[in-house]
Amino acid sequence: MKHGFMGKILRVDLSKDRISFDEPEESFYRRYFGGRGLIAYFLLKELEPWVDPLSSSNKLIFACGPLTGAPISGSGRNSVGAKSPLTGAYGEAEAGGFWGTELKRAGFDAIIVEGKASSPVYLWVRDGNVEVKDASHLWGLEIKKSRETLRKDLEDSSVKVAQIGPGGEKMVRYASVINGMSHVAGRCGMGAVMGSKNLKAIVVSGSRDVSVSDPEGLRQLAQWMVRNVKDVAYNFHNYGTGASMDAFEETGNLPVRNFRDGEFPGVDLISAQAVKESVRVGMGTCFACAVACKKEVKVEEPWNVDPVYGGPEYETLAALGSNCGVDDLKAICKANELCQRYSLDTISTGATISFAMECFESGLLGEEDT
Ligand code: SF4
Structure with a gap:
């Protein structure tokens, strides 16, 4: 992958505790273009039509676009998508902030979360390394306290966190996913899907450059x-x-x-x-x-x-x-x-x-x- 993308998509199956990586051809990125294009592709290709949005069979996808992380106004955005528990159809929301940029710097254009963890967990993604970590102590915490605790646990006050609060944990059908403290992927209940997977947060940290052609x-x-x-x-x-x-x-x-x-x-x-x-x-x-x-x-x-x-x-x-x-x-x-x-x-x-x-x-x- 020359420019715009990192060339790698992370897959985490929380039921099987399995981490894997997709490395699509450049032509794939040119055709589907990142962000909601990637989300629509994977949901349409990989979900059965009858899937219950709050079941382990749904997939929750975080995806960046080609400009995410490029140093220009409006580029700090990422999409979050899944089958929506609010509408029963394609669901997708978008947020600004710094999380999407950090995900790319950590080496990934997107994360596809599959299955359901048996107890609360969070993902820790740092420069290509991925861990599924226990989040029992975070479950029930509001956004501010949860981020403070994560940063303290990881001994790094600069990590970027996308997470749910109690609304997502309780699977309110219009729960949001929040990154930073105020950047919200609000629509379509993506936070409820995250809660249904027992996934409290995705924490990212990266030091790689996002390459641009000019x-x-x-x-x-x-x-x-x-x-x-x-x-x-x-x-x-x-x-x-x-x-x-x-x-x-x-x-x-x-x-x-x-x-x-x-x-x-x-x-x-x-x-x-x-x-x-x-x-x-x-x-x-x-x-x-x-x-x-x-x-x-x-x-x-x-x-x-x-x-x-x-x-x-x-x-x-x-x-x-x-x-x-x-x-x-x-x-x-x-x-x-x-x-x-x-x-x-x-x-x-x-x-x-x-x-x-x-x-x-x-x-x-x-x-x-x-
Ligand atoms: S939401 Fe963020 S990226 Fe969009 S215009 Fe405002 S500051 Fe810029």
């Missing part, structure tokens, strides 16, 4: 992005996602009270501009990205919100805010933090709550159900 050209492009980010990505750079919520509301495109209403007068209280003015304490980023669109929020009263869990994206502001009729920004920030701690998708969590609220209002749920 390093100088890429460097110039990356520098152009740094110089021009304020022009080409003004809103994302200054506010993150959610800067256009007022426009969405005006055009009836904002989810309001389980999509029953088209207007939400409190939209300016929960937009990204409001986040910046009232609760934002910083902007984080992903590997090599000049956009730096990741909000970090801190709240001290009436609840404590820990900034390490980031801040609410547009989808979260809408799902846990306007879609639930909530215009209390601090409450949304707290709900976002709880979802991150437990590894729950904020969109599906908000949609579930708003659905329950509507059921209550229409008498389908009563006091005794709440």
Whole structure:
């Protein structure tokens, strides 16, 4: 493999405690292109159509693209895919952060997790070496405590961790997979599939270079992005996602009270501009990205919100805010933090709550159900 990929895919069968490696031809990578292309290929080729998504027969795939790990904005991303326990169909979610880059530096373009461990485990992947390690002491821990414990156990505070919290362990059908503290592969219940395999975390560390065919050209492009980010990505750079919520509301495109209403007068209280003015304490980023669109929020009263869990994206502001009729920004920030701690998708969590609220209002749920 000349450039773009490491040329190796890791397979771990947790039922058989077996580790193996695929080394596809370059033509395979050119055809399927990494990320969700690889995920779709392996799921369609290797899964029987009747597979229960939460059974050991499902496969959970983490996959990088050709640019993952290349030093340019937007490249720090990876996909996570499996048959979805939420939809029963193809499921895939994507996350930014630093984990995908580190996986490539550790020597792998993707990890295919098969089977189910007999007790909680985590994978430890370092520069081509792979171990399945006991995670009994981590099971039940929230994201922050779990990462702290893993880094302490491995005596390395720089390892990158993709993991589930209690939501994934309990196989909530919309549980997410979180890398770092706030980079979330949220959709389709990939965290539930991870929990069904008794897999708490995948920890990666690598020191290899990700090869690109034209390093100088890429460097110039990356520098152009740094110089021009304020022009080409003004809103994302200054506010993150959610800067256009007022426009969405005006055009009836904002989810309001389980999509029953088209207007939400409190939209300016929960937009990204409001986040910046009232609760934002910083902007984080992903590997090599000049956009730096990741909000970090801190709240001290009436609840404590820990900034390490980031801040609410547009989808979260809408799902846990306007879609639930909530215009209390601090409450949304707290709900976002709880979802991150437990590894729950904020969109599906908000949609579930708003659905329950509507059921209550229409008498389908009563006091005794709440
Ligand atoms: S910082 Fe924002 S724009 Fe850059 S890769 Fe991460 S999510 Fe994408």
